[in-house]
Amino acid sequence: MNYKGNQHLKWEDRLSLERMLKIKTPKPKIAEALGVCLKTVYNEIARGMCEQLTSELEPVLRYCADVAERKYQEHLRAKGPDIERMKGTNRISLLQRFGFTEQMAYDLCKEYGLLSPTYSFSRRGGCWFCPNQGYSELAHTKIMYPELWEELRRLNEEKNIVPHGFKYGKSLEQVEALIEIEIRNQQYEAQQQTLFDILT
Numbered sequence: 387m388n389y390k391g392n393q394h395l396k397w398e399d400r401l402s403l404e405r406m407l408k409i410k411t412p413k414p415k416i417a418e419a420l421g422v423c424l425k426t427v428y429n430e431i432a433r434g435m436c437e438q439l440t441s442e443l444e445p446v447l448r449y450c451a452d453v454a455e456r457k458y459q460e461h462l463r464a465k466g467p468d469i470e471r472m473k474g475t476n477r478i479s480l481l482q483r484f485g486f487t488e489q490m491a492y493d494l495c496k497e498y499g500l501l502s503p504t505y506s507f508s509r510r511g512g513c514w515f516c517p518n519q520g521y522s523e524l525a526h527t528k529i530m531y532p533e534l535w536e537e538l539r540r541l542n543e544e545k546n547i548v549p550h551g552f553k554y555g556k557s558l559e560q561v562e563a564l565i566e567i568e569i570r571n572q573q574y575e576a577q578q579q580t581l582f583d584i585l586t
Contacts, residue, residue, distance in 0.1 A: 394458075395420065395422065395430055395458075397451070397455055399420050400430070400434065400451035400454050400455055401451045402419070403420065403427070403430060403431075403434075403451065404434075404451040406419065407431070407448070407449050413427050413431075430449075430454060431449050433454045433457050433458065434449045434451060434453045434454025435447055435448070435449055435450075435453075436449075436450050436453045438450065521564055521565055521568045522568060522572075524561065524565050524568075525565045525568040525569050528562075528565055528569070529569060538558070539558065542558045
């Protein structure tokens with residue numbers, strides 16, 4: 387069988403796994419019985435492996451459902467509440483993580499003068515120094531708001547203020563070089579004339 391998605395075992399599954407291991411059920415059969423992939427079975431066995439004593443008081447490594455459940459619950463507590471992934475991606479919404487709506491974020495950015503000038507021409511915006519902007523949005527900021535671009539350069543020198551790596555995995559200097567190409571392309575396109583321009 388081909389199992390996809392998150393496969394979390396429940397307490398009852400852990401008890402079944404422990405029983406099946408005691409009677410030496412092959413792991414592929416265990417996976418099939420629990421309705422999970424083989425990797426999940428191996429991961430679960432590793433989670434619940436602990437030293438136990440045999441009836442002859444000899445130490446032996448065995449899977450223990452109690453240990454596995456305790457470790458799983460500790461993991462859930464340490465991880466915090468589940469946050470839904472953004473539709474069609476494996477990304478987590480920071481707005482959701484911090485309990486903000488888009489409108490609340492917009493109002494907060496507006497209050498502190500952080501709204502991007504791209505809101506005037508783009509379908510999306512955010513902070514003017516957002517590392518997730520597209521090249522054309524960054525090029526617009528550099529051309530139309532050179533004072534903000536200089537501020538971005540200054541912030542880039544500060545430790546832990548501006549992420550050192552845009553969504554493209556590039557530094558500000560690398561992004562700026564690509565933006566210069568974008569600006570030249572925009573200027574070139576603006577100078578282009580069509581046959582209709584020449585004939586009229």
